[in-house]
Amino acid sequence: MVEKNSEPSAQERAGRPFPVSWDQFHRDCRALTWRLNEVGPFHAVIAITRGGLVPAAIVARELGLRVIDTVCVASYDHDKQGDLKVLKGISEQTAKLGGGTGKGLLIVDDLVDTGKTGKLVRELLPDAHFATVYAKPKGRPLVDTFITEVSQDTWIFFPWDTALSFQPPIRDGAA
Ligand SMILES: O=P(O)(O)OC[C@H]1O[C@H](OP(=O)(O)OP(=O)(O)O)[C@H](O)[C@@H]1O
């Protein structure tokens, strides 16, 4: 629950909603894979959890990759970003595939916003290729390949975080 007089959340600051359906997300992940297919081949896919798990599954399927690892990062508590914590790094086996620096490894996340998460993972694997489906301007320089740029004041609503609900008619004051 959000307390009264608390700082506005990142989502409140962003203001502009950008809802993404499962269909749209799947299409955008496939579009991302078309681009990645020109860059690879890759030895393995690394998903930044949790948001990177869904695009990583789709990208791995399309690229025919079966070695999939995770970097588990916690930062946003719903929509407020706190200190970043790496809860789990990549396995020794995956690290070996990337020669210790991540060369030939593909890191996938759903988006970059401030770029803090991307920066942290890039420091762990400097030579890996970093791909996201969406990018906001602050995080964009960290990403090697992405599909759609949205403005910094946009909040992306992913299909796994949302559900269909009634919307009041625009005439009655809907956003
Ligand atoms: O560029 P940044 O400002 O660092 O924000 C981007 C990160 O924020 C979200 O993850 P979150 O920390 O909310 O965790 P989740 O993936 O488990 O939902 C998103 O999935 C990215 O990983």
Ligand SMILES: O=c1[nH]c(=O)c2nc[nH]c2[nH]1
């Ligand atoms: O669901 C989300 N949408 C966003 O726009 C965002 N930015 C950081 N973390 C985010 N999570």
Ligand SMILES: [Mg+2]
């Ligand atoms: Mg995430």
